[in-house]
Amino acid sequence: MKPSKSPTIYDVAARAGVSKSLVSLVLKGGRGVSDRRRRAVQSAIDELGYRPSAAATALAGNRTHTIGVLIDDYTNLWFVNMIRGMDEELTGRRHSVVVADLLLNAHLGRRPVEAFIGMRVDGLVLAAEPDPDLVDLLTDAGRLVIPTVVAGGRAAKLPGADVVAVDELVGARLAVDHLISLGHTAIAHLTGGGGSAANRRAGYEVAMTEAGLAPSVFRGKLATTEENGYRATHALLQRLPGTTAIFAANDSMAAGSVAALRERGLAQPGGISVVGFDDSPLAASRLVDITTISDRGSEVGAHAVRALLKRIADPACLTSTELVAPELVVRSSSGWGSTRS
């Protein structure tokens, strides 16, 4: 394929009879350009079908129109909906979203956030747990070096960053109330590490206690992975064979739980109910089909973009915390409770 030669900024300048710098100025929307010359540049742009490249605009101004997103792990798919929401919110803008993960780059001397700084991203969405080193990198004398929004419930705080998260406590309550409304009383919770998991666990314990039920929490190895959900479910059923329902800290753990139940012939229909959290693509797949709490990932992404653009435009504006209301999504992994013998 031969690329067709597209008009450059020089062509526009020549056609309009102005300097390249003046065209740049017009593109940046800069003041100090007379209406007449602005119109001349505009009509030259229209006549030539000139499309300023992001690279050229970035060189002219100081924006790269790139938003960096830092995630924990690509295999935990909850971030996919968030990215979709960000992309949708950015429709019609020139921005694009770039992702880096902490797990993949864990052994790097150079952290992904440094790469983002090197790329001169306009802003950062932190969708991972900030460790002290990361906080250190992102702040200088207690102030953020780059406009940042924290997405999702995090155990650590990042001073000066806006926060957009789903209300985990309300979500956990929705899950427990759903299971109670189906007649379950022996409802166990599978959990692991991380700020989100801690909030979901707290919500579970409050909801159970308020309903006059005894909470029983099972914690696998640290990570809230499919494999740990699988193992924790086997352990749980050995310890508490009377369990009729399981609320897992996320969909990955819930998928592992369903795998363990299918193996024991105890899955739905007719068996033990499972509720996850996140509404990940895996939970939505026909094979797995898990009742879950939607973390409203695309809304969180859209709100995060709005908060970030606001902060980029006005770095000094007051920091905000926005909680998005979660939703129950009923699928086939939960059903009526009955006492198993």
Added chain:
Amino acid sequence: MEGSATPPTGASRAPARRTTIYDVAAAAGVSKSLVSLVLQGSPRVSPARRDAVQKAMSELNYRPSRAASALAGHRSRTIGVVVDDFRNLWFVDLLDGMREVFEPLGLTVTVADSAHESEGGLRVIDNFVASKADAIVIACEPTEAMTVAQDIPIVIAGNRAVTIPRASVIASDDARGARLATRHLIDLGHIRIGHVTGDGGSAALRSSSYEATMLEAGLVPLVTRGSGRTNEPDGFLATRRLLEDDVRVTAVFAANDTMALGALAAIHDAGRRVPEDVSLIGYDNSPLASSEILRLTTIEDNSRDVGRLVAQTVDAALEGRESSDLALVEPRLVARSSTGVPIRS
């Protein structure tokens, strides 16, 4: 953002104040820019001046602000990877392999998804160029927008229907892998083996290799598609069609693991069990395949090796060295519990 380097002040006697790049420059008797060059490992600095700077750094116990050194260079020391579906996890191993090579070089990998972009990936590429990515790796089917020549090296990962002028292609040998998958099912004794597939360069290679392998064995190829994609819903649709077309099918080869996830649901919906009634094999050995809920027999495409080769090719291009235009990585079979011998009725 240069603000993390403190402005020059007098001699550093107060222990609380951090040593800056200006202090190092003053102590070594060189300019700040030269210190920057040393920090970047630039070959343009003479050994004598490099030694002077390094001596000053250790005497002053200078810890370079990483943000400042990231900003000092002309490039961002990042490699931009373009994917088209974050849910298809084959790219995770690819990134892992790339990381092994890039890590010692101080290069970081960042990823962008072009799927939701109306301009067909143009913005993603433009913005990678604008943010001074050192190179771009295209790990999806290149759109026309991506074929426009860029000033930075572009490497294609995976077999694609479209090529980009001057871009190397590093891929797993899809034809070989599809032959392994089909042979595995034939060797288990299956005769009615269906294949579910969709669009794209890899899928086309796998599909034609499946057909050739079936014909060689004297068997009849049976191929169905969904809406043209190679995702989970299309795997479901295509497999439902396959089982409707021929109820005697005892084995399904899915173009990738994501399609296999949909295929498994369709087989269950038809009231049949895996592997007792129907054997199922995927492709990619993505994290999904090894999950407890799938335990899918699949083809390991060795995308980690592809990633290593991609990174070496990128490195060669950055250094101005020649490298091959095409490299193929050998795949292998990973047998799990989704395939078995057919039940003879």
